[in-house]
Amino acid sequence: MEETVVLVDDEGRDIGTMSKRLVHHRDTPLHLAFSCYVFDDRRRVLVTRRAGHKTTWPGVWTNSCCGHPAPGEPMTGAVRRRLVDELGLTPAEEITLVLPRFRYRATMADGTVENELCPVLSTVVEGDPVPDPDEVDGWEWVPWAEFAATVQDGTRDVSPWCRQQVPQLTALGPDPLAWPAASHWELPPAAVWT
Template sequence: MTADQVILLDEEGNRIGVHAKAHVHHRNTPLHLAFSCYVFDTNARLLLTRRALTKQTWPGVWTNSCCGHPLADEPIDDAVVRRLKDELGLAAVGPLELRLPRFRYRATMADGVVENEICPVFSATVDTQPTPNPAEVGEFLWLPWQDFAGSVLDGTRDVSPWCRLQVTELDGLGPDPLSWPRGHTADLPPAARLTL
């Protein structure tokens, strides 16, 4: 499988095939496997990113630190590390922690294009500054987690639809993201558990 394909899933999260990433997003986007990662510094500030204007879905929208899709034979945690390096130039990250193993969402852009993913959520800690790939990230900034979460939850900060939903769940894990409880790998969708 090449990097431009995504893993297709059934409703239970089992792998049922692959599809070209360039052609998977449309008005009837099939369910597929993805991930999100929230990167923090040692002061619990979140690395917030603005998607590049050339992105196919939600261009120019502020969102969590990093998103992506695992390759067919790639452990999902390896995929997160790969994308942190490719998108943000973060080659050294602290422990990668699974936070929301069951997160799933479906969202529709104004033009009718749909995103439809089972998307486990991870967090990581860094002590270096990112050097973003401009094809992926237009801007970035660091915000204290509680300030960021509060502004998303009260509707004063506009973010991607998946980020808004994830923040709602992550907020329930506690006020300090550096001490959130770990998710269980057994709760991941089967397609993600098979590659761990």
């Protein structure tokens, strides 16, 4: 089944849909996505390397999981779906919304643009991932404090969205398992929470 993304206006309102296969190019329209940071009970973050054939940022290290909610799909459902499909992981019952209005635009060397309204969520899992090689070709658990410090000082090269998210996440406090949950009412209007 072809994956469809939700197109949004600058206020985050649904203005239509487009095939994911067609959405990323030199003039990528603003669309709805999400980023998820997965932790274990030792406060390590799961860092993944995107598969080498991905359309955007192939082979680049990034946060645990990213994706696009389908039209009408709850954000929490989209996160669960991608964690299972991409990483073979079952998240904890609680998925926490931490940055409800994160937005970024970034351009690859070949001119391909990412242009996303991309709420950021976090969850806790038990066990190691069993990634789908079509999505992920490397992973590691890294203590959050170390990961955040090396992203912010530039010694760890990561995706442009991760590079922008980490300082905002760090501002929420040093313990990722104690980050305050944002209200789902702060999500873009096009996003469904549950």
